[in-house]
Amino acid sequence: MTSSTPITTSVFDLFKVGPGPSSSHTIGPMKAAFDFRQRLGSLSPDVAQQADAIHVHLYGSLSATGKGHGTDRAVVAGLLGWQPETTDPDALLGLLKDSAVVYAVPVGDRTISIGPEQIYFQRKRYDSPYANTMVLQLLAHDQVLLEAEYYSIGGGFIIRKGEPETPLTTASVPYPYSSMAELKALLKAHSLTLDELLITNEMRLTGKSRSEVNRRLDQILDFMHKAVRRGLRQKGTLPGSIKLSRKAPILFQQAKGMSHSSDSFLIFLNAYCLAASEENAAGGIVVTAPTSGASGVIPGLTYLAKHHFHYDRATLRAGMLAAAAVGFLVKHNASISGAEMGCMGEIGTASAMGAAFLTRCAQPNGSISAIEAAAEIAIEHHLGMTCDPIGGYVQIPCIERNAMGAVKAYNAFLLATSGAASFQKISLDAVIKVMKATGRDMSTKYKETSEAGLALSATEC
Ligand code: SF4
Structure with missing residues (x-):
């Protein structure tokens, strides 16, 4: 009998391959943005048709040191469908280099552009249980159609709001x-x-x-x-x-x-x-x-x-x-x-x-x-x-x-x-x-x- 929930983390979730420089500011946000992209892909066609913008809000330490850690590039990479282990580090460094360039994210059967203007390094405090918080939104005329809040809890692990901290595994150890x-x-x-x-x-x-x-x-x-x-x-x-x-x-x-x-x-x-x-x-x-x-x-x-x-x-x-x-x-x-x-x-x-x-x-x-x-x-x-x-x-x-x-x-x-x-x-x-x-x-x-x-x-x- 364990005194609390047993440990069900895989060795290969702890030792993850991905681009530097910070797992909580690079790998975690990339995985969160990738998850949001998957959600965009399963929207009903009528919701997807209305959408006109994607916004990303970074809070806490993601905002404070996200620029130096490349969090904005990691978010764009995740929205583009890149995965940490297979990311080309040079291609990642090239993202957002030119502030005039925007990137197409698939939403239903169309695409919506994202660039530096849509990534907000928020300075205001945000009521959140974790220091590294990000909120991704799909909008239509400033109205939120879809929103997901993620916490990057270190080592590239993420939690989506509403989900348990320890992922439920089908296998018990x-x-x-x-x-x-x-x-x-x-x-x-x-x-x-x-x-x-x-x-x-x-x-x-x-x-x-x-x-x-x-x-x-x-x-x-x-x-x-x-x-x-x-x-x-x-x-x-x-x-x-x-x-x-x-x-x-x-x-x-x-x-x-x-x-x-x-x-x-x-x-x-x-x-x-x-x-x-x-x-x-x-x-x-x-x-x-x-x-x-x-x-x-x-x-x-x-x-x-x-x-x-x-x-x-x-x-x-x-x-x-x-x-x-x-x-x-x-x-x-x-x-x-x-x-x-x-x-x-x-x-x-x-x-x-x-x-x-x-x-x-x-x-x-x-x-x-x-x-x-x-x-x-x-x-x-x-x-x-x-x-x-x-x-x-x-x-x-x-x-x-x-x-x-x-x-x-x-x-x-x-x-x-x-x-x-x-x-x-x-x-x-x-x-x-x-x-x-x-x-x-x-x-x-x-x-x-x-x-x-x-x-x-x-x-x-
Ligand atoms: S915890 Fe802070 S000081 Fe230590 S290695 Fe990470 S970023 Fe550097």
């Missing part, structure tokens, strides 16, 4: 849990390893066979590592007014030249994390882990694990499942959204997932206590971390923060695997509860609105 305590009890009662429990649930949730789940995990790792490799090759400055130079290729060259130094390991890790994060900032294709803003931590660690520690594919997959379990628990019991939790929800969660990944990879028999301890330590040392990106771009502090999150993950793994489990006094469930309470207490200014903190320092530079 064989091993239901909603907390780490319940997960541990299930492992003990059924004498299962963590990998086995998670893969069994995943097969039921997605209808995929074991080999299909394994193949998709390999693909996700490949997408992550492609982002790292692209980022290690790219030079120049990132898009946006900050004109931030890419640093990953410089660090990579530096690390290669100092193979006898004890620092080289850390510099390699920094280079890999920066490479994926810089690709994300440039709008490239990344994997949410658990979000796009934090999409450098796990790719950096898995790249290191593969190329420096030479773990085989099966071990990497097992590590990814352990990471997913931690991501599920945070998403289910707190939030992975910077707009809800500040950066502890994004980089803090990614770091905890990375710590779980490293711990599972290093321990073939996968002690759940060590995995829990590593994840707990990583979250504990991100509590209260604010989200205040300069200019609304996912660049400063985000890119370096991914490298810092990965280094903390590594140290959390070392701390958790040295000494007895009895050293661990705080449970993962407890620290997630603290994260939720801290996020609730933080001022909105520090939750992806660019209204305080480092975001203001730009004016002083």
Whole structure:
């Protein structure tokens, strides 16, 4: 029996492929706009005939930092029928470049144009249960014919108003849990390893066979590592007014030249994390882990694990499942959204997932206590971390923060695997509860609105 609704998120909904720079501001709005487009397609012909405009209203953090995050382009892409995983990042960056160009959206058997004039970055407060809210409308002479309200809740997950937060799945999972305590009890009662429990649930949730789940995990790792490799090759400055130079290729060259130094390991890790994060900032294709803003931590660690520690594919997959379990628990019991939790929800969660990944990879028999301890330590040392990106771009502090999150993950793994489990006094469930309470207490200014903190320092530079 679970104490609340069981977790029914798929590993492949947590690890989603899509364009950067922000899953809540890019992938989520694209999916919401795509959903609205589907609704337009099923309108009765007489309603569709009357329509003369589509309006998009962005509220909260979507409005505050949506320009820098490319939310307007993502909305247009979704209305055009583009899907995150198959979007061409260059084509996405080209949308809305020319303010005179408008785009045709099918409504029944005709089309309606949308351009920058129809996308409103609303400054007024909007009564909504979530920080990232968008309202899409189909109008006729300013009268609303169809309206849908969406919440982008982090990591590219969306909820449509009136629908439950946890999507109703037709399949119930064989091993239901909603907390780490319940997960541990299930492992003990059924004498299962963590990998086995998670893969069994995943097969039921997605209808995929074991080999299909394994193949998709390999693909996700490949997408992550492609982002790292692209980022290690790219030079120049990132898009946006900050004109931030890419640093990953410089660090990579530096690390290669100092193979006898004890620092080289850390510099390699920094280079890999920066490479994926810089690709994300440039709008490239990344994997949410658990979000796009934090999409450098796990790719950096898995790249290191593969190329420096030479773990085989099966071990990497097992590590990814352990990471997913931690991501599920945070998403289910707190939030992975910077707009809800500040950066502890994004980089803090990614770091905890990375710590779980490293711990599972290093321990073939996968002690759940060590995995829990590593994840707990990583979250504990991100509590209260604010989200205040300069200019609304996912660049400063985000890119370096991914490298810092990965280094903390590594140290959390070392701390958790040295000494007895009895050293661990705080449970993962407890620290997630603290994260939720801290996020609730933080001022909105520090939750992806660019209204305080480092975001203001730009004016002083
Ligand atoms: S500061 Fe952290 S939470 Fe905010 S946009 Fe950057 S990575 Fe995401």
